[in-house]
Amino acid sequence: MFKSERKSAMGASRVNILSMNTIVLVGVLLCAIPFVYMISASFRREGDLYKLPVTVYPREWTMHNFHTLFDKTEYVRWYGNTIFTASIRTVLGVYLAALAGAAFAKYEFRFKRFFFFLVLATLTLPFHMLLIPLFLLMRDFGWVDNYLAIIVPGMVNAFNIFLMRQYIEAVPGELMDAARIDGASEIGMFHRIILPLVRPALGVVGILTFVWTWNDFLWPLVVLHDDAKYLLSNGIATMDGPYEVETGAIMAGSFLATLPIIIIFILMQRQIIAGLTQGAIRG
Amino acid sequence: MSAHTLTTGENTQPFSLADWWSRNQRKVIPYIFLAPFLLSFAVFTVYPAGVALFLSFQRTRGFQQAEAGGGVVLEYKGWANYERLLTKDKRFREAMINGAEFWLGTLLVQMPLALAVALALNSPNIRFRVLGRLAFFAPYITSAVVVGWIFRFVYDQNFGWMNSALAQLGIEGPAWIRDVNFVMPSLIILGLWTWVGFNSLFFLAGLQNVPDDLKEAARIDGASTIRVFWHITIPFLRPVFVFVVVTGGIGSFSLFSQPYLLLDFPNTGPFDSGLFPLMYLYDMGFLNIRMGYASAIGYILTVVILIITGMQLLLFRLWKV
Numbered sequence: 088m089f090k091s092e093r094k095s096a097m098g099a100s101r102v103n104i105l106s107m108n109t110i111v112l113v114g115v116l117l118c119a120i121p122f123v124y125m126i127s128a129s130f131r132r133e134g135d136l137y138k139l140p141v142t143v144y145p146r147e148w149t150m151h152n153f154h155t156l157f158d159k160t161e162y163v164r165w166y167g168n169t170i171f172t173a174s175i176r177t178v179l180g181v182y183l184a185a186l187a188g189a190a191f192a193k194y195e196f197r198f199k200r201f202f203f204f205l206v207l208a209t210l211t212l213p214f215h216m217l218l219i220p221l222f223l224l225m226r227d228f229g230w231v232d233n234y235l236a237i238i239v240p241g242m243v244n245a246f247n248i249f250l251m252r253q254y255i256e257a258v259p260g261e262l263m264d265a266a267r268i269d270g271a272s273e274i275g276m277f278h279r280i281i282l283p284l285v286r287p288a289l290g291v292v293g294i295l296t297f298v299w300t301w302n303d304f305l306w307p308l309v310v311l312h313d314d315a316k317y318l319l320s321n322g323i324a325t326m327d328g329p330y331e332v333e334t335g336a337i338m339a340g341s342f343l344a345t346l347p348i349i350i351i352f353i354l355m356q357r358q359i360i361a362g363l364t365q366g367a368i369r370g
Numbered sequence: 371m372s373a374h375t376l377t378t379g380e381n382t383q384p385f386s387l388a389d390w391w392s393r394n395q396r397k398v399i400p401y402i403f404l405a406p407f408l409l410s411f412a413v414f415t416v417y418p419a420g421v422a423l424f425l426s427f428q429r430t431r432g433f434q435q436a437e438a439g440g441g442v443v444l445e446y447k448g449w450a451n452y453e454r455l456l457t458k459d460k461r462f463r464e465a466m467i468n469g470a471e472f473w474l475g476t477l478l479v480q481m482p483l484a485l486a487v488a489l490a491l492n493s494p495n496i497r498f499r500v501l502g503r504l505a506f507f508a509p510y511i512t513s514a515v516v517v518g519w520i521f522r523f524v525y526d527q528n529f530g531w532m533n534s535a536l537a538q539l540g541i542e543g544p545a546w547i548r549d550v551n552f553v554m555p556s557l558i559i560l561g562l563w564t565w566v567g568f569n570s571l572f573f574l575a576g577l578q579n580v581p582d583d584l585k586e587a588a589r590i591d592g593a594s595t596i597r598v599f600w601h602i603t604i605p606f607l608r609p610v611f612v613f614v615v616v617t618g619g620i621g622s623f624s625l626f627s628q629p630y631l632l633l634d635f636p637n638t639g640p641f642d643s644g645l646f647p648l649m650y651l652y653d654m655g656f657l658n659i660r661m662g663y664a665s666a667i668g669y670i671l672t673v674v675i676l677i678i679t680g681m682q683l684l685l686f687r688l689w690k691v
Contacts, residue, residue: 220418
């Protein structure tokens with residue numbers, strides 16, 4: 088009897104496995120289609136895109152769109168601008184979040200709970216709601232069309248502080264006490280004990296910050312007006328305007344802008360997902 | 371010696387900053403570590419929030435002239451901006467309704483799909499786990515600008531892939547983003563593509579928290595798969611459901627880049643069918659230069675989002691295991 092029950096369970100799960108695999112495969116396909124469109128359109132001539140019947144592959148492969156992108160728009164410059172600002176913001180953001188995270192995780196001090204409440208409060212309050220006064224502030228600082236406006240205001244991010252606190256809590260306190268007895272300074276310990284031990288977390292927070300800065304659109308739209316100063320997101324968003332480029336070139340620009348993000352994700356999949364799902368599930 | 375000498379019996383030592391620092395650094399350092407956050411919080415959150423509150427009670431004119439060196443004219447109007455937004459402004463009402471519709475669409479379609487994907491990815495013997503995770507997550511990390519562009523072309527009535535695919539099935543596709551009835555579905559489909567995979571990761575993490583022995587025990591007691599799912603798995607996923615509902619709500623009311631690109635802002639779809647609150651704020655603040663009015667929009671949105679966040683607590687209290 089036991090045997091037969093087992094057999095039926097296996098039979099059921101075979102159907103199950105098949106249906107589960109089908110769900111995943113169909114999902115993968117649906118997720119891929121817009122990317123396929125993007126890549127395919129990047130290598131087509133405009134006439135090929137607007138011709139029936141619609142085809143998945145280009146009828147004739149061409150690099151024409153990439154030439155348009157490099158010759159007719161400031162694309163290369165936007166790319167450089169984005170790498171530059173996103174990198175600086177990432178390095179500073181990670182470092183400052185680690186500092187604050189260490190304070191919450193490893194020290195006792197007055198107003199600790201109140202300060203942590205402030206972190207949680209900024210976590211729920213969307214930055215966009217302050218768009219108008221923040222823009223006015225940037226104008227008063229003379230930061231319009233200046234990358235300081237991109238780098239500084241969102242640099243000390245509450246979510247990052249929260250994540251860093253979680254990770255730094257795992258650093259053993261005995262290690263720090265031992266170092267104190269040996270005469271280590273608190274700042275020295277931060278650099279020589281805490282930071283090396285939470286290196287994976289620094290990676291996660293760094294990547295999230297980098298990707299977020301790379302993709303952000305609204306804030307650069309508000310503070311960068313000179314098209315030579317644009318980041319990729321504003322650049323790509325306005326490509327149909329002053330440059331009058333066509334669909335293929337827009338898709339080529341989108342493709343090149345997406346590529347590094349996807350590559351980073353492929354390399355760091357596990358860490359990124361772990362970082363993002365942390366905290367949410369604890370409820 | 372000098373006035374700085376501390377005379378405490380025999381161990382008289384001159385006061386030195388280095389000495390004081392080495393004794394007290396442990397007490398002082400957390401404040402130094404937190405200083406960047408506190409400074410940034412004061413300058414980029416508290417101060418702007420105050421300015422926005424002040425502006426939201428003013429009628430503002432002359433920001434354009436101010437660029438040229440002229441003065442900004444502020445005129446105190448009391449609650450007039452809020453009153454107008456909440457009672458008279460039809461575009462604002464449309465934007466809020468659109469936000470709510472998008473949220474509802476997200477909840478009804480996205481959550482079940484995300485759960486299904488998570489269940490599939492969680493089952494043993496799945497073949498394409500790594501590929502699956504990559505494919506489901508890639509849309510989320512793709513720039514919203516890029517996503518908006520791609521879908522604008524995919525929804526093209528004559529040459530878009532959407533209608534070509536429908537034509538294969540013998541269906542004549544609609545005009546999507548040019549048809550008042552299809553703008554919202556277009557956005558919801560775009561949203562599904564972007565967020566189903568992302569949300570499924572949270573469900574997946576939640577599923578991995580469900581203890582296997584509990585399910586096993588229930589099954590030995592004769593519970594059917596469906597009952598086990600309903601009475602054990604779903605309650606364990608409670609925090610994930612709440613998280614998805616709340617973040618979905620916040621995201622819906624602050625949707626910006628996707629409709630901006632999809633509908634070619636300042637176009638907002640026929641009859642404002644694709645206008646969202648944050649787009650309206652941007653429109654009022656930066657295109658119409660009515661900073662006071664836009665600040666009031668910001669405050670109303672903040673209140674809405676705080677209410678949604680507060681729902682989190684309420685949902686937790688109502689839905690007890």
